[in-house]
Amino acid sequence: MIRDPDTLTAFLDSVRRFVKERLVPAENTVAETDEIPDDIVADMKAMGLFGLTVPESYGGLGLTMEEEALVMFEMGRTSPAFRSLFGTTVGIGSQGILIDGTPAQKDKYLPMLASGELIASFALTEPEAGSDAASLRTTARREGDHYIVNGTKRFITNAPLAGLFTLMARTDPSNKGAGGVSAFIVERGTPGITIGKPDKKMGQRGAHTADVIFENCRVPAANLIGGKEGMGFKTAMKVLEKGRIHIAAICVGVAERMLEDALAYAMERKQFGQPIAEFQLVQAMLADSKMEVYAARCMAIDAARRRDNGENVSTEASCCKLFASEMCGRVADRAVQIFGGSGYVADHGIERFYRDVRLFRIYEGTSQIQQLVIARNMIREADH
Ligand SMILES: Cc1cc2nc3c(=O)[nH]c(=O)nc-3n(C[C@H](O)[C@H](O)[C@H](O)COP(=O)(O)OP(=O)(O)OC[C@H]3O[C@@H](n4cnc5c(N)ncnc54)[C@H](O)[C@@H]3O)c2cc1C
Numbered sequence: 001m002i003r004d005p006d007t008l009t010a011f012l013d014s015v016r017r018f019v020k021e022r023l024v025p026a027e028n029t030v031a032e033t034d035e036i037p038d039d040i041v042a043d044m045k046a047m048g049l050f051g052l053t054v055p056e057s058y059g060g061l062g063l064t065m066e067e068e069a070l071v072m073f074e075m076g077r078t079s080p081a082f083r084s085l086f087g088t089t090v091g092i093g094s095q096g097i098l099i100d101g102t103p104a105q106k107d108k109y110l111p112m113l114a115s116g117e118l119i120a121s122f123a124l125t126e127p128e129a130g131s132d133a134a135s136l137r138t139t140a141r142r143e144g145d146h147y148i149v150n151g152t153k154r155f156i157t158n159a160p161l162a163g164l165f166t167l168m169a170r171t172d173p174s175n176k177g178a179g180g181v182s183a184f185i186v187e188r189g190t191p192g193i194t195i196g197k198p199d200k201k202m203g204q205r206g207a208h209t210a211d212v213i214f215e216n217c218r219v220p221a222a223n224l225i226g227g228k229e230g231m232g233f234k235t236a237m238k239v240l241e242k243g244r245i246h247i248a249a250i251c252v253g254v255a256e257r258m259l260e261d262a263l264a265y266a267m268e269r270k271q272f273g274q275p276i277a278e279f280q281l282v283q284a285m286l287a288d289s290k291m292e293v294y295a296a297r298c299m300a301i302d303a304a305r306r307r308d309n310g311e312n313v314s315t316e317a318s319c320c321k322l323f324a325s326e327m328c329g330r331v332a333d334r335a336v337q338i339f340g341g342s343g344y345v346a347d348h349g350i351e352r353f354y355r356d357v358r359l360f361r362i363y364e365g366t367s368q369i370q371q372l373v374i375a376r377n378m379i380r381e382a383d384h
Helices: 005-033 038-047 064-077 082-092 095-099 105-114 234-266 278-307 314-339 348-360 369-384
Strands: 120-123 139-143 147-156 164-170 179-189 194-195 209-220
Touching: 005 038, 005 064, 005 082, 005 139, 005 194, 005 314, 038 082, 064 120, 064 234, 064 278, 082 120, 082 147, 082 234, 095 105, 095 179, 095 234, 120 147, 139 164, 147 164, 147 179, 164 209, 164 234, 179 209, 234 278, 234 314, 234 348, 278 314, 314 369
Parallel strands: 120 164
Antiparallel strands: 139 147, 147 209, 164 179, 194 209
């Protein structure tokens, strides 16, 4: 759903310009230094990128899912690390509070998230609980008006920067499944939190993940999201469902960028006396990529519109994330092929994108988990 086409077009234009003029030229520096420069972070905050999804009443831009997808198509056209910096705050880190939080929780935290004053992380994964997230072992034991949290969370994006964590922990030790899990808002300054060393990753330099360790960490009971125990896994799944459309849209943007770079190279690079773009075998790689990017774009927009219309999009969100992330991997692979040896060495940035996009098939539910979600939904619906 697009609320006001003129305002959205103006915003999309400014994001497109920002990506082209500020982010693309900084890609190599970010990859070399593993840091996003402070002035770029400040500009991102000033543009409202940290508040894209927070309602206007809390100081954000309140984008609909369709509008968010269109913005992510633009943001995807550069190194994914830039998106990652605000991605957890507009997505998985804040949406639990927005979707299921109490009015007091929303009033307290959403304005600080929208301005970028607080960066939010989403802490679900553990060393022994990845795809099987419902088996998580981190505990939150009620003691008076606090919960005592113990456990380790793994691969938490933006943990080194986060001002708050949306944490999933087990409040009912007798229930080992999803129903024993609750969601909490945990402020970084709470005693008992240690952030591990940033992980050394395959790609997306400039974006950081780390372990978050909770040792007798006392979280106020008022920070139980929604004020009700046992709802945390459901909250996490609602958050991830929306996140999957967001990731699909980013995959479309990055794939479009890689394809554009590959096309420009193919039209310029000459072999056998002619541009390699004239060779039909190269054209096949270009055409297959174009077709797949277009399909993923249509899927992301359709799922976003359906979500805006209030439909249950569990299946569509997983279809989008599965197809778009796998498509992005195939386009990256073809782009490296079109660049030939130059695609394998670091000069053109294509090998960097190839490594960067590998993550999209893994986080927010691996491709296999998306397949399971889709097939389980199909079977459940056929049973009724
Ligand atoms: C850079 C990065 C950032 C991340 N950011 C966050 C974050 O901010 N917050 C957070 O909570 N988590 C985060 N994660 C964690 C991420 O979501 C998990 O890594 C992912 O869900 C997979 O879990 P796992 O690594 O434990 O793999 P596993 O679950 O051990 O899976 C290993 C393999 O087995 C397959 N598999 C597992 N179960 C099944 C099954 N039932 N059927 C078929 N195949 C199966 C998987 O598909 C995969 O191929 C991040 C991870 C990375 C690498």
